[in-house]
Amino acid sequence: MAFRSLVKVRFGDIDHAGIVYYPRFLHYFHVALEEFFDSELGVNYPTVVNHYRIGLPTVHLETDFSHPLRFGDEIEIEVRVVKFGRTSITFGYRVFKLGQEDPLIIGHNVTVCLDMDTFKKVAIPEWLLQRLKEAMGDAAV
Amino acid sequence: MAFRSLVKVRFGDIDHAGIVYYPRFLHYFHVALEEFFDSELGVNYPTVVNHYRIGLPTVHLETDFSHPLRFGDEIEIEVRVVKFGRTSITFGYRVFKLGQEDPLIIGHNVTVCLDMDTFKKVAIPEWLLQRLKEAMGDAAV
Amino acid sequence: MAFRSLVKVRFGDIDHAGIVYYPRFLHYFHVALEEFFDSELGVNYPTVVNHYRIGLPTVHLETDFSHPLRFGDEIEIEVRVVKFGRTSITFGYRVFKLGQEDPLIIGHNVTVCLDMDTFKKVAIPEWLLQRLKEAMGDAAV
Amino acid sequence: MAFRSLVKVRFGDIDHAGIVYYPRFLHYFHVALEEFFDSELGVNYPTVVNHYRIGLPTVHLETDFSHPLRFGDEIEIEVRVVKFGRTSITFGYRVFKLGQEDPLIIGHNVTVCLDMDTFKKVAIPEWLLQRLKEAMGDAAV
Numbered sequence: 001m002a003f004r005s006l007v008k009v010r011f012g013d014i015d016h017a018g019i020v021y022y023p024r025f026l027h028y029f030h031v032a033l034e035e036f037f038d039s040e041l042g043v044n045y046p047t048v049v050n051h052y053r054i055g056l057p058t059v060h061l062e063t064d065f066s067h068p069l070r071f072g073d074e075i076e077i078e079v080r081v082v083k084f085g086r087t088s089i090t091f092g093y094r095v096f097k098l099g100q101e102d103p104l105i106i107g108h109n110v111t112v113c114l115d116m117d118t119f120k121k122v123a124i125p126e127w128l129l130q131r132l133k134e135a136m137g138d139a140a141v
Numbered sequence: 142m143a144f145r146s147l148v149k150v151r152f153g154d155i156d157h158a159g160i161v162y163y164p165r166f167l168h169y170f171h172v173a174l175e176e177f178f179d180s181e182l183g184v185n186y187p188t189v190v191n192h193y194r195i196g197l198p199t200v201h202l203e204t205d206f207s208h209p210l211r212f213g214d215e216i217e218i219e220v221r222v223v224k225f226g227r228t229s230i231t232f233g234y235r236v237f238k239l240g241q242e243d244p245l246i247i248g249h250n251v252t253v254c255l256d257m258d259t260f261k262k263v264a265i266p267e268w269l270l271q272r273l274k275e276a277m278g279d280a281a282v
Numbered sequence: 283m284a285f286r287s288l289v290k291v292r293f294g295d296i297d298h299a300g301i302v303y304y305p306r307f308l309h310y311f312h313v314a315l316e317e318f319f320d321s322e323l324g325v326n327y328p329t330v331v332n333h334y335r336i337g338l339p340t341v342h343l344e345t346d347f348s349h350p351l352r353f354g355d356e357i358e359i360e361v362r363v364v365k366f367g368r369t370s371i372t373f374g375y376r377v378f379k380l381g382q383e384d385p386l387i388i389g390h391n392v393t394v395c396l397d398m399d400t401f402k403k404v405a406i407p408e409w410l411l412q413r414l415k416e417a418m419g420d421a422a423v
Numbered sequence: 424m425a426f427r428s429l430v431k432v433r434f435g436d437i438d439h440a441g442i443v444y445y446p447r448f449l450h451y452f453h454v455a456l457e458e459f460f461d462s463e464l465g466v467n468y469p470t471v472v473n474h475y476r477i478g479l480p481t482v483h484l485e486t487d488f489s490h491p492l493r494f495g496d497e498i499e500i501e502v503r504v505v506k507f508g509r510t511s512i513t514f515g516y517r518v519f520k521l522g523q524e525d526p527l528i529i530g531h532n533v534t535v536c537l538d539m540d541t542f543k544k545v546a547i548p549e550w551l552l553q554r555l556k557e558a559m560g561d562a563a564v
Contacts, residue, residue, distance in 0.1 A: 010313055011327065012446065014439040016187075016494040017196045017257065021435040023167035028267045030164065031292055045293065046157075046354030057209060061248075063202045068260070071439040072328030107202075118157065119209070142333040151454055153305065153466065155298040157353040162294040173435055186434065204451030261469030298469075299539065305449035312446065326466045328439075329504070337440045342550060343530075345484045350542070390485075398440065 004076040005032040019068035032077035063107030120121035145217040146173035160209035173218035197252035204248030286358040287314035301350035314359035338393035345389030428455035442491035455500035479534040486530030492512040
């Protein structure tokens with residue numbers, strides 16, 4: 001089963017319409033991705049950036065929002081590796097209200113592997129490739 | 142010519158990779174949209190929500206990022222009405238570094254017109270339709 | 283012992299100096315306060331605002347920062363009720379790096395009890411007073 | 424007269440109570456400080472950090488909030504140099520609603536001068552000292 005990270009909608013996440021400010025969901029996605037690295041890929045994200053000197057900036061983003069969320073909502077953010085190429089990794093996200101079966105938000109982002117010292121595109125390093133494959137296998141079960 | 146709003150990348154907009162945290166661009170888009178209502182549609186966004194009781198939550202979002210931005214970059218965010226239906230409006234965004242011709246970021250979001258009291262979808266009110274049409278005409282020139 | 287809430291410093295919490303953007307700590311304080319209500323006062327904060335129609339805006343804030351924090355740091359935010367008057371409550375905060383004894387950040391904020399419908403100051407309601415007293419007693423042990 | 428920076432309260436700056444989320448004011452302070460460096464000290468803040476390798480993290484913060492602010496409010500943030508020592512600079516802030524004489528928010532933060540390469544405290548460099556003195560003189564007029 002795909003990895004899920006629990007997030008609580010906070011007082012300050014709300015906008016003037018009384019619902020979660022939509023850019024905030026992209027922050028939730030990133031927080032869940034950080035947890036995904038730690039929990040599913042077995043390497044924490046600070047280590048990826050600081051030690052391995054790899055960054056994963058987003059080059060494409062697509063998201064569908066079907067229902068607003070409010071202060072106090074508890075949500076689960078599912079993260080999975082959708083696919084990867086030589087230098088890019090696509091992550092998929094689904095947001096569920098706790099206890100519900102249908103996702104309220106679905107999205108994915110395409111990231112590219114950057115050398116943090118040169119800010120140039122590089123091939124996904126072998127140690128990361130291996131973990132991405134394993135994570136895809138696990139999630140498919 | 143399409144409307145553009147000037148935004149400065151701020152010290153706190155930066156992430157651990159030293160570039161603008163990508164969810165922050167969606168905030169920039171929203172800020173530029175607020176300016177677009179005021180300047181191009183002739184009604185400020187607080188009035189839309191508070192007086193006309195209309196909200197425009199995002200239901201679909203798509204963005205391409207081709208180049209990172211850094212602290213101190215000055216950018217222009219172009220906003221235009223791409224299309225509208227009975228209850229939905231699609232806004233398009235392009236981000237330019239000051240003085241450059243090629244956009245660094247291109248995106249659009251589909252919003253739906255909500256009655257802020259019932260949170261139900263409603264037809265775009267006539268006063269707004271008229272302004273959207275005029276803004277599309279102006280931008281096309 | 284005083285209540286503590288675990289917070290992880292996130293990728294997007296960092297500023298251009300490579301450390302946590304200091305306004306972000308006030309967000310951490312608020313998140314910890316939300317957890318404090320739920321865990322120590324026995325009422326979740328959404329209920330305080332939505333059901334009891336009580337708000338607690340900050341009227342005074344004081345904070346000392348002795349050490350920067352970085353991406354990946356795990357911290358505990360201690361929250362306690364410092365004192366209260368007829369209409370005001372002062373909350374105290376201390377931020378600890380996991381496993382360390384000396385706080386890196388110390389702060390407090392004075393909040394006032396507002397009727398959320400009139401936005402006028404009101405006396406702390408009896409149900410909340412009782413819980414504040416109990417929480418102060420528990421933390422003192 | 425002291426420097427003032429214009430800020431508009433944005434849709435996403437609002438919290439679940441329908442007013443500006445108070446940590447957001449500290450972000451406004453920082454944005455105004457960035458403008459203050461550019462406009463009053465004659466050096467833009469990215470240059471201070473990137474070229475001169477000087478950082479100014481906040482070590483003490485104090486703020487009084489007397490009135491909530493709402494979406495659409497236009498405010499001016501006054502910034503001035505309150506005092507400085509060998510390694511520290513205290514900046515003062517006052518927030519005014521456009522056209523009003525009494526500040527709604529008053530605050531100050533003490534910052535220390537850091538060498539961005541070593542993250543050690545250093546004496547305020549001569550080029551900055553000179554400008555701080557001039558700015559204090561101008562504001563006093």
